[in-house]
Amino acid sequence: MLNDAQRIRDPETVPLTVRMTPTLAPYLTGYFSELFNSLLPRMRVALAEDLPENMLRMVDDHLLDMALVAKINSSAALDFTSIWSEPLFLALRKGQPLCTLSSTTPEDAPPYDLIRLPHGLGCELEGRLPEQDGSTRISKGFDLTALRFETICRHICHSDDCTIARALVAEKREPKLGCFGC
Secondary structure, X not given: OHHHHHXXXXXXXXXXXXXXXXXXXXXHHHHHHHHHHHHOOOOOXXXXXXXXXXXXXXXXXXXXXEEEOOOOOOOOOOOOOOOOOOOEEEEOOOXXXXXXXXXXXXXXXXXXXXXXXXXXXXXXXXXXXXXXXXXXXXXXXXXXXXXXXXXXXXXXXXXXXXXXXXXXXXXXXXXXXXXXXX
16 A cells, blocks of 8 residues: 555655566566666666566566566466567578578477577477477587577587577577577
8 A cells, every 4th residue: 555655755865676588688687777767866766687487477466576588478467568579580600501592491400410408489489499308409419508698609600500599589699590480
């Protein structure tokens, strides 16, 4: 009740808690920091990185004001509002053999060279990517499992591996990119 009264009288006195997926946070925290500082300079905004399933549960439990995730609606109690859509890209190092293709599809991604984030991107296109199992990458001399896209991207710059990248991320990266579209 007190929070509701404060919010009505002076919305900037109530802190706003926002979380983003690890694939968005490195690219959007600066933007949101500037946005909130200019629009609501007295408001305390807490931005954090988290996994989509944790954030959706926190919103459902009223522990979080807003979550920026790809639309994976596992709760009938939550509403999703689209704030943008973007293509996905196949991220490759310059000179990787797939770079010779004029365009790519999800099915073109080689399962033994594709590194995926364990939490995914939340796009329907991911269902069209080659299936991976424990033995898919076993023939690789060096195999990488990572939680952060930055780790995967740095690895890709020095290997024939590839990964899926959002357009937002692709704008800021060195590897040559082939568009999948989403």
